[in-house]
Amino acid sequence: MGAPKKPRNAPNTPVQVTEVGWPEWVDAIATQRLREVVRGDRIGHAYLLSGPKGVGKAALTRAFAKALCCPNVSVDDRSQPCGVCRLCRNIERASHPDVELFSLESQAMLAEKPGRGATLTIETVRRLRASAALLPLESERRLLIVDDAETLLEPAQQALLKTLEEPPRGVTLVLLADEPEVLLETVRSRCQEIPVRPIAQAAVERALHGKGVELKLAAELATLSRGCAGWALAAVLDERLLAARRTERESAAGWIASPRYEQLVTAFRLGDQFGKRRAEIIGVVQAAIHLLRDEMIESARTSSRMVENQTTNLSTPASMAPSALSLSRAIAATLGCLSDLEANVRPRLALEAMVMAWPSSEPGRN
Numbered sequence: 001m002g003a004p005k006k007p008r009n010a011p012n013t014p015v016q017v018t019e020v021g022w023p024e025w026v027d028a029i030a031t032q033r034l035r036e037v038v039r040g041d042r043i044g045h046a047y048l049l050s051g052p053k054g055v056g057k058a059a060l061t062r063a064f065a066k067a068l069c070c071p072n073v074s075v076d077d078r079s080q081p082c083g084v085c086r087l088c089r090n091i092e093r094a095s096h097p098d099v100e101l102f103s104l105e106s107q108a109m110l111a112e113k114p115g116r117g118a119t120l121t122i123e124t125v126r127r128l129r130a131s132a133a134l135l136p137l138e139s140e141r142r143l144l145i146v147d148d149a150e151t152l153l154e155p156a157q158q159a160l161l162k163t164l165e166e167p168p169r170g171v172t173l174v175l176l177a178d179e180p181e182v183l184l185e186t187v188r189s190r191c192q193e194i195p196v197r198p199i200a201q202a203a204v205e206r207a208l209h210g211k212g213v214e215l216k217l218a219a220e221l222a223t224l225s226r227g228c229a230g231w232a233l234a235a236v237l238d239e240r241l242l243a244a245r246r247t248e249r250e251s252a253a254g255w256i257a258s259p260r261y262e263q264l265v266t267a268f269r270l271g272d273q274f275g276k277r278r279a280e281i282i283g284v285v286q287a288a289i290h291l292l293r294d295e296m297i298e299s300a301r302t303s304s305r306m307v308e309n310q311t312t313n314l315s316t317p318a319s320m321a322p323s324a325l326s327l328s329r330a331i332a333a334t335l336g337c338l339s340d341l342e343a344n345v346r347p348r349l350a351l352e353a354m355v356m357a358w359p360s361s362e363p364g365r366n
C-alpha cells in the first residue's frame with residue numbers, strides 16, 4: 001500500500017472529509033438509534049454496528065463517542081456534540097485516551113508489520129481486555145471500538161466473549177462488522193445490533209457535492225457507491241478505489257451482455273478461481289446487481305412511456321429488451337448468488353444458477 005494519490009478534485013475546492021457532529025450521509029435510522037441512546041442516558045455495554053464496507057459505521061461511531069465525551073453538548077439536544085472542542089477534535093483524529101480503536105490497521109502499526117493482515121489476533125483481544133480494565137482519564141466512560149470485527153477468528157472471539165460477559169463498569173464496546181453473520185451467536189447475542197444500511201444514490205451525490213466534490217465526479221462516484229457514501233468520500237482521496245470499482249462494473253456489464261454460453265463459461269471460470277479472488281468476484285457480482293437494477297428502472301420507465309404514447313414509435317427496440325419482470329427475477333437470482341458466495345457456499349453452482357436467470361443476448365431472450 002503506497003500513500004493515497006492526491007485528490008482529483010479541483011485544487012481550489014478542498015474536499016471536507018472530517019465531520020463536526022453526526023455525519024448526514026449515514027443511514028438516518030441507525031443514527032437516530034444511537035442518538036436516542038445518548039438522549040436517554042441509557043448507554044449499553046456493547047453494540048454491534050453491521051453494514052457493508054464504506055457505509056459509515058466508523059464515522060457514526062466517532063459521532064457517538066463525541067456525543068458521549070463532549071463537555072459542551074447542545075442544551076436543546078444532549079446528543080449533539082459541539083464538534084470543535086479539544087475532546088471532539090481528539091476523537092475525530094483518534095487520539096482521545098478514553099476512546100480506543102482496535103482494527104487491522106492499528107494492529108499492523110503496533111506490530112510494525114507491512115500490510116494490514118487478514119485477521120484480528122488473540123493478542124489484540126488481550127490488549128483490548130487490558131485496556132477495558134483501565135479507568136477513564138478524561139470522560140465518564142471508556143469506549144473500545146473493534147473495527148473489522150468480522151475478521152476475529154473463533155479463539156479471538158472466545159477471548160472477547162469474556163469481556164462481553166463481564167463488562168467492566170464504565171466501559172462500552174462497539175464492534176463494527178461488514179459481515180456480522182460470521183460472528184459467533186454468543187458474541188452477537190451479547191451486543192445490541194444496529195444495522196447501518198446504504199442510502200439512496202441521490203443522497204450520496206448530494207452529500208459529496210455538499211462536501212465540495214465537483215458535480216461530474218460526484219455523480220460518477222454516487223453511481224458506483226452502492227449507497228455507501230463513506231466509500232465515495234474515500235474514493236475522492238484515493239483514485240485506486242474508483243479505478244477498481246470502474247473495472248468491476250465494466251466486467252459485470254461485459255458478462256451480462258455476452259451470449260449464454262459465454263456467460264456460463266465465465267461463471268465456471270470465476271467459480272473455480274473463487275478461493276483466490278473472493279473479494280474481486282463478490283465485487284463483480286455486486287456490480288451486476290446494480291446494473292440489472294438500473295436496467296429494470298429504465299425498462300419500467302420505457303414501458304410506461306410506451307403506454308402514454310401508444311401511437312408513436314411502435315418500432316422502437318424497447319419490445320426486444322428484457323421485461324421488468326425478467327429483470328427482477330435476474331436480480332433475485334443475483335442477490336441469492338451473492339449471499340451464497342458470502343457464505344462460501346458452492347461458488348461454481350451459485351454463479352451458474354445466477355447466470356441462468358440472467359437475460360441472454362441470443363434472439364428470443366427473456
Ligand SMILES: [Zn+2]
Pocket residue numbers: 070071072073081082083084085086087088089
Ligand atoms: Zn465537543
